[in-house]
Amino acid sequence: MRIVASDLMSLYLPSPCSGRVIHRFRGEEEAEPTEFDRVLRELGRRHEQEHLQSLGAVVDLSRVPKEERFGKTLEAIAARVAVIYQPAFRLMTSIDGIECELVGYPDFLILNDDEYIIRDSKMARRIDDEHHPEIVLQVGLYGYLFEQACGRIPKAIQVHSGTNAIVDVPYDGGVNAMAELRRIIALRATEGEFYEPVGWSKCSACGFKEKCWETAKQIDDVAILPDVDQSLAIALHGIGVTSISQLLQSFDITSLSEFKRPVGKRIQKVGKKAERILLFAESMKTKQELVLAIPAIPSFPNYVMFDLEGMPPYLDETDKIYLWGMRVFGSTGGEFMPAVAGFGPDGDRDGWLEFLRNADSIFQACGDDIPFVHWASYEKTHISQYSDRYGDPNGVAAHVKANLLDLLTIAHKSIVLPLPSFSLKVIEKHIGYQRTQEEYGGTWSIAQFILATETRDEQLRAQIMDQILKYNDEDLEATWAVFEWLRGKNPSIPSA
Incomplete structure (x- = not known):
């Protein structure tokens, strides 16, 4: 049985799942990578290449056929080459009575004084057992393969993280990695039907x-x-x-x-x-549907639907909001009011300040009490975060925060639905809201914004941003549709 160190990643990513190991080993059909997946892969490649360029002269084995690379790696180690890029190790061994070929392809071997450091580049910003056990296990297996091939332990095992920090990972002799490999082997040996809960x-x-x-x-x-x-x-x-x-x-x-x-x-x-x-x-x-209680929605003539699009911290130096979307619905109504982060060095701050101006204009037009309706805690968290980051000179952010109305919390307390999730996009389909875009979603939006950031074609950038803005505006429309639907519910069973 052939096991590659990256198989440890399959066990844990995108989330821990034994079933995925079995499906892949059986060669069952898997969905094609999304555009977001492809963007992540490209960012990871660039991250690795930037680190490679910082290391000076290297022996590059990446173009050597994999079957030849094992021997070339040992030759380079024997020659005490300063930096080896894309080395390879292989170990033939028996695990629980099963003959196995263990293979690993670390990104770098770096000679430090008299011994090699194993280093891998990862986009993850937190390298530890709690946040990314799969990375710790993978580089631990690299260490074990090095030890078996060279007869000595590596000087260190390191990860070049998404923050460009060099993180040392304690070497445990491959104990934990081998334990997980035994688990993978047992899963691959599963015959017939098996149970892995969905979520x-x-x-x-x-x-x-x-x-x-x-x-x-x-x-x-x-x-x-x-x-x-x-x-x-x-x-x-x-x-x-x-x-x-x-x-x-x-x-x-x-x-x-x-x-x-x-x-x-x-x-x-x-x-x-x-x-x-x-x-x-x-x-x-x-x-x-089971309505448990009258939804606790306060009565106002107008409401602001409020939705953010953000870049997760593993893709940016900070947890960045690139679009602050608002639109007034109700007796008055209003136009879509997006505040978009600019593409320059001050773009993040500019987007925040534009949001504050937009919010202030809503208060001026609709009154100080108008609720800002959102779904879940994302908006509240990031208003606080940005207030700390760039300030709230006129108290507008604090005013918005005081007026927040979390529609998810209201829905959760008042209704039970025959649905697998209380995601806004699941509920909007349940009530019949239809979007105009064939492709949409949070990760789609992130991928599009990255493409818009990196292109030099201003016309293409404008087209991409128009699609992102349309997606956010329809998020606001969907929130209003769910709001109106929920507001019309009456209890069908006694309140608990």
Whole structure:
């Protein structure tokens, strides 16, 4: 069995999943990489190349055929070459009675005094067991392969991180990496059907999402219920409760609240989540909405729909908002008011200040009490962050923050839906909102903004930005559509 060090990444990315290892080993069809995936890959390549250029003269093995590269690597090490780019190691060994070929391709071997440092370039900004165990395991396996090939341990194992920091990773002799390889081998040996619970966030960026979710829906898997976490789904399957119907037949609120399952290293009861889980199960079974309470939406003549588009910190030096979108809906209504970060060195600050001006003009036109309606905590978090970063000279940001109205929180407290997620985009489809763009979404928007940032073609940049602005404006329209739909709901069951 051939195992490459990058197989450890497959186990953990885009989220930890045993099923993905099995699907890939079986050669099952996987969705093509998205534009966002391709952009990430290109950024990672550039990050690595920039570091390569900083290292001076190197022996570049990247164009050497892989079967020849193992020998060329050992020759370069014996010749004490200062920097080896794209070396390769191979170890033939038996693991749990299975003959295995272990292969690793670190990015760099760097001679330091009398011994080599192994270094890999990664876009991740936090290199540790908590945030990126797959990276720690991968470079740990590189260290083990080096030790087996050279008869000595590397001087250090390092990661060139997304912040351009050089992070030392303690070498454990490959113990943890080999333990995970045993897990991968066992998973690959799985025959026939197997169980791996789906999860909306867990599966969102995986190429097997459609396959796994279609199967889960066909078998009425308990894992498709929003409040059923991974450990609970596995524990329920362990006692033969695999479907939503079986869950409803086997438990009431009291018995489910007392049901225990592992959470980390502890055993924990389901507790207060039990009631909501069973409500979702009933909603899924009947395909009916359950309104628990009148949605707590305050009455105003106008409301601002408020939505941000941001660059995650692993793609930028800071957690950057590149579009602050607002639009007034209600008795008065208004035009789309985007505040866009510029493409120059002060673009981030310029976008923030434009947002403050736009928000202030809304207060002037619609009054100080107008609510700013958003979905989840992203907007609140980033108003605070940007106030700290660039200031709030006239108190406009504080005013907006005081007027925030989180529609997700209101929806969550007032209604249960026959849906696998409370994502805005899932609910907007449920209520019949239709977008005009064929491609859209948060990661799509990020990829487009990166392309707009990097192009020198001003006409193309304008076209790309028009598409991003259209997407954000439709996000605001969708939020208003969900707002109006939710505002019209009345309780169908007694409030808890």
